[in-house]
Amino acid sequence: MTALLKLDNATIRFGGLVAVNGVNLDVEEGEIMALIGPNGAGKSTIFNLITGIYPPTEGGISFKGKSIAGLQPHVIAGGGIGRTFQNIRLFNELTVLENVLIGAHTRGSWNLTGALLKLLPPVRREEGRLLELAIHCLSQVDLAHKAYEQACNLPYGEQRRLEIARALAIEPALILLDEPAAGMNPQEKQTLLTMVRNIRASGVTVFLVEHDMKFVMGLSDRIAVLDYGVKIADGKPEEVRANPAVIEAYLGKGATN
């Protein structure tokens, strides 16, 4: 297998704080990989490094074998990395459908001229294609029936799913999910579990940050553990669960006693 995403000694400092310190990490094509760690360990910062919100201070990040470190976020997204946010960042004033259509932005090409020539067949064809894609993505997270609701009126769990649909509309090779199950009830988590599996089955590699251990253990092929910006373990769920360093840092001392 080839690594789809590769972090090579990735480091970022904010002033004196080393938020992410020399992390080496591979995400293989077609797997579900999870990143766990205590609060403030730097998990979301790693996502922000990958998506270009912050450029790494040191080290490299490559995607599909090409370096993406220091590229602008929109270039990285266009290259095929979709993401969701820990604190939901939907386009609140817009409808559910518009949110996903914006996710499909990189799948279209008509710009200002397209807007002014809206009635011409090529522009209408593209609009139709984006619409089909958006609705397809919405049905993947079971939200198609809410297409015309305003995004901010959705309940919390559905807002999280809408973020996933929006990221899927990029038609990404890799999707980054930042705490997708946060704030969901057990039933919603179960649905989400199936959805994430289906997303992987449709050929998208999944890389997620999550706090819910049960969720992560049941879903992931591999887990990496982060503590104070340093990767302390990496492996199959059962290996990670048995790793003493992980138990001490994350699950708590004495958990095995």
Add this chain to the structure above:
Amino acid sequence: MLQGFVNSIDPYFLQILVNIGIGIILALGLNIITGLTGQLSLGHAAFMSVGAFAGALLTLKTGTPFYLTLILSGLFTAAVAALIGWPILRLTGDYLAICTLGFAEIVKVVFLNLEITNKALGLTVPPPQTALPMPVIVLIVAILTIIASTFIQNSRFGRALKAIRDDEIAAESMGINIARYKVQAFAVSAFMAGTGGCLYAHFLGYINPSDFGFLKSVDMLSMIVLGGLGSIPGAVFGASILSAAPEFLRFMSQYRMMVYGALMVFLMVFRPNGLLGGINFTDLVLRKLGVRPRGALRNLEEKQ
């Protein structure tokens, strides 16, 4: 025949109508950058000024045909906007607002001191030689601006602008090149302001750099805020009311600006989203007419 019809309208009333038309063009222009893209511009009168002087000079110095003048002055204004937008659109919120405010003052002072713009005396512009009477041209341009705005709002381009307005970080994570779209929106916005200015110059026949000061910018902003930021019917409505209000309130003489101010305060208290903000008119009308959506959307509705 048209000329005859226009001549039969009371000139005072006609003047108000033309003011409304120009107001609509200006408001819709500002709506693109402030309403749709969420970037507050407090200096949009500067673009009106640039368009007005560019148009006036083209007519005076080169005798370019009017329609060409109209387009060229719009394009020139858009180019100016793109040029200054590139550095200043990196700022957001208050900082951007102050920057546009400063830019507008610079434009005013430059025009007040340039030989070619006749310094503080301003320029007298001869009425354009066109087959269509001026009010009809204003009406046509206003309608074209409404159509263009509607098309922009419901396109891939417009969605990118709305995404930037709602959340810049999410927008760039969706592959939207924020810097580029902001500059493009600014240029389109300035194009409309420039054509509005050019029409203003040729209809009034006289322009002075002081006409396009801070108050003019605030006027334009009030129009779209009154109607509802980002709403096209709102901008049209706000522009109509505020262009006509000073005339209709004239009977109150000294008190009219006070009443005008009080109206704005009441509006912001009771309807902070603007009079027509948050209402989707296309949807309302289509539903009333029983028009069904096409293609993928219809399949979606049938599935439910």
